[in-house]
Amino acid sequence: MESLLSDTRLPEEIQSFKATAELLATLKQRYPNSYIPPVEERHKRPTLVNVPVCPPPTTGHDDDDDEPMPAADATVKLTVKSLKPALSFTLAARPTATVADLKKQLAAAEKDAPAPEQQRWILKGKAMGDGKLLREFDVQDGAVVNLMITKAPAAAAAPSSSTASAASPSSPGVPALTLSEPSTSSSSTAPQVSLAKDLDALPLSTSSTSPAHPEHAGLSPAFLSSVASPALWQSVRDTVEGHFEGNKEAQRVWEAMFEGAQEWIRPNDKALIRERVGYSAMGGV
Template identity: 65%
Template sequence: MEQLLNDHELSAEIQSLRATVDLLASQKLRYPNNYVPPVEERHKRATLVNVPVCEPPTTTHSSDDDDAPATETLSLTIKSLKPPLTFTLAARPTATIGDLKAELSAKEADAPVPQAQRWILKGKAMGDTKLLKEFAVQDGTVVNLMVIKTTAPPAASTSSDPSDVPALTLSEPSSSSNPPQVSLSRDLDHLPLTTSTSADNPQLAGESDVFLSTVSSPSLWQDVRNVCEARFDKKDEAQRVWEGMFAGAREWISPNDKALIREQVGYSAMGGV
């Protein structure tokens, strides 16, 4: 025969039971992935009413309807006030304004070229890239024509005779104290255009070809740079000495050779030398 619990033991059992229930209530209920709830626990779905819906309309195009827009034309009246001109043109709505201008120019002998035509409808210019159907035009619509003056390209000169160019002689003395002199020849029909300076023609210095080719050789001035940079610690001092030597030989070296020497040596011009 089981012994009944006293009041103290009964109270302890009740508290233990409550703690166990609270712990179970705090736990989340997890179902496996393949869980299927019973039918009585499933959510009820809303009742779907089967309402009949009519089928969408279908459009059919006959061959006559497709050909109609392509062959449809509108009669336009192209009118200009200055100069007073009036033309009638059968235009397709799908044609561009630029094509219609070219068609009018080719059809009518008095019509200006397409570049000189400016079509205006109800105060608005009709762009060349626009289609005719983009404007509010009907059969018999009057389009204002404004004729614009076009500038013709300048005619190319057909004369290739160099004697037509006035002869100009430029002479520059070797001495820097005298300014350059420019003189225009009186006989402009026979003398060609010539320029001559002592720097451009080293033969004027009276030296031999071997001397001139050697002094204008880039390898010579490269060696001069190497010697200057070997004797001077600062590169700017070495370049100043090199520039002084190069300036002393300027009357024997042509401008083209000067540029070639500086390009290969690697020194830019100082003081315009």
């Protein structure tokens, strides 16, 4: 059991406690970084005073509400040029129109323009797909679009027999000469051949009968169309990418297959295929 301090020792203990308390009072109190003071010790926010604020400045459109707004579908001026043959057309195009509609608009507005299915538009080296809108391309007012004219289908190029037979027999420049064969019987009528009528029925063409591409000889149009189809080469890309882990290895195999079919595909179709597949040319192929 502890004994009580004596009367002489008690004042000394009290004096020692006071000295220790004064020493502790001089030390600064430190708090950790995560310390959050209680609500009653936090500083109170100042009272907000309702101060009048000037209204924001108005724009010029707010003052002129009666003025008509510019049309959202304004047209842009395009220049469609072809090198072979040398043709140049000016077309007012709507940005929301598709490339296919613009081709039809050009063919209807210009008599020298080729049919829509014979037109292939290229802008800055990139083929313009028929299903895309004009505003999807970086087209400014006065832009120049390169026009490549493809061959017309064989069915449309050859005139029908009914059209040939309906030609006028008295065409200018063709002599009306009649040939007759000697008859073996006096009662039979000799057959007659009219050069003016029969020559008009023949299709006149200045082009050579030999194919434009000798490497295409013996190949059907259906085969050439299938080889030049972007869907075919996109399917080839999906197949090779499924067998190779790296994209570079897959593209290398695709390029080898594509190079083997170079002679059957026209240059403008090659650009369209690469755009659809998403492979840029490797080594200038």
